[in-house]
Amino acid sequence: MIKPPLYELKNIVCAYEDEPVLQVDSLSIPDEGPVAFVGHNGSGKSTLLKLLSFLLPQVSGELRFLGELPDKRDDARLQATLLLQEPYLLRRSVFENIAYGLRARGETSLRERVAEALEMTGLPVDFARREWYRLSGGEARRVALASRLVLRTKVLLLDEPTANVDEENAQLMAEAVLDAWKRWNTTPLIATHDLQWLDAVTQRRIFMRRGKVERIVY
Template identity: 45%
Template sequence: MSKTPIYRIKGLSHQYHSSPVLEIDELTIPGHSIIGLAGPNGSGKTTLLKMLAFIEKPSSGTIWFDGKEAEPFSPLVRFQVTYLPQLPYLMKRTVMDNVTYGLKIRKDQGDHRLKGYEALSMVGLSGDELANRKWFELSGGEMQRVALAARLILKPRVLLLDEPTANVDENSSRLIRKAALLAREKWNTTLLIAGHDMDWLMSICDDIIYLFQGQITGRGRHNILFGPFQQNSEGGWEQTIGDFQRFAVTRPPSENSVAVILSSDMHITPQNDSIPGKGNAVKGVLTNLRIETFRNTVVATVMVDGFCFIVDLSEDQKHNPNLYPGREVFLSFHPKDIKWQQP
């Protein structure tokens, strides 16, 4: 990751039909980094990606690219930044024609077919098998990866991905992750990835930016609970997780408040006893364990009724044979550890 920012944003604001959808006072994105954008539907993730792709101009504010002020379709950013929407569009041509189209537009003089084979290989597809296949003969996962190959062939300085794993199977998701990491390794590409799959985002991103109602509510590898929060019959406050489970929280400062819980303040155990903050536990499944060498810790990913949480394991838990992927666990935190933020 470079210390020099590839993007700098100041006073960014955007409206659709006079309704504000994005308000960002200031933001920097380091070069050569992989940054995730997380938040509920309508939080502004796609709008921000379009601003950073320079395909849509903000209502107000300034975006600097590589230290220079940039606007849509300016020579500074043309062919430097490429964007893959959630539902990729393929031309009614062969796979190879789709993958190499950008090279033709750029008037690249190299061997387009060879480069097309290399780009397809990066996303786990065989040029021999797919080069002459028509666009309508592809599965959803193949279509997504062909569209990604059409971006990778340009060796972009910045690659923006909008929900790249939303409509693909697990194997395609894994291959998309591999291709994204390879782009950074080979070309120092900076990636910004919007997604709902927090487990996937955590596995690839250096940093995660959380958006809510068009504003940044947090940044880092921590847990976010979005409102609204409910007051129960006893006067306490809580957040429903899934259909039946609930987390107790302290009183939110406002109805739009966002609860932030650090991964170091989350706890898991195989049993529903001896839990710190007992009485505030929900049942989930431990889906992943990974080592974060730069923090010298082991991080667990726990899914609770479709919600993803990350937990730093204690020294004792790192050696607990009863904590393994697929194991049912209980997840808890103490309400006093919540850090409230306003969008």
């Protein structure tokens, strides 16, 4: 059986308050590894990531996920998790932040899973005890990434994951997302301006311009 693409978009329009900001006539995203979205500020990258994580409905057009129209958005949402451009943490410990989604999904082995996610993002395991307000900006970003990685979803959508993160730790984040792909077949889809960092992750790129897909390099 032929494997369906991860996503297929046809004649998609997304709008904010009746103002169309994203228009994708035809786009297929294969399930063959990390893919990046690049383009100027306001080109529609974050909007597209929100659409692909089922947080923002399209005004018109068709979006298929693994070959199906996701009618039950909650099911699809469980398979696609988005790390927002401005990630937030719960006002709780690092452990509680990372374990939150696992608990909501009724998962067990929380300690092991949290420790593994911390280790993957290059944070010491004893960070689990830290309170949310005792983290640097870059550490908070990595905790937010760990809280998504830990879910082992089919898709991991990352919006500017390396903002405020130094080079060494950004490198660890690159390794973490590639690790998620290798270990769990979690496909990272990344919007970023950090092209040097991106080179370490993937050469597959979707170039966006003024709300449209301008060019695709797979």
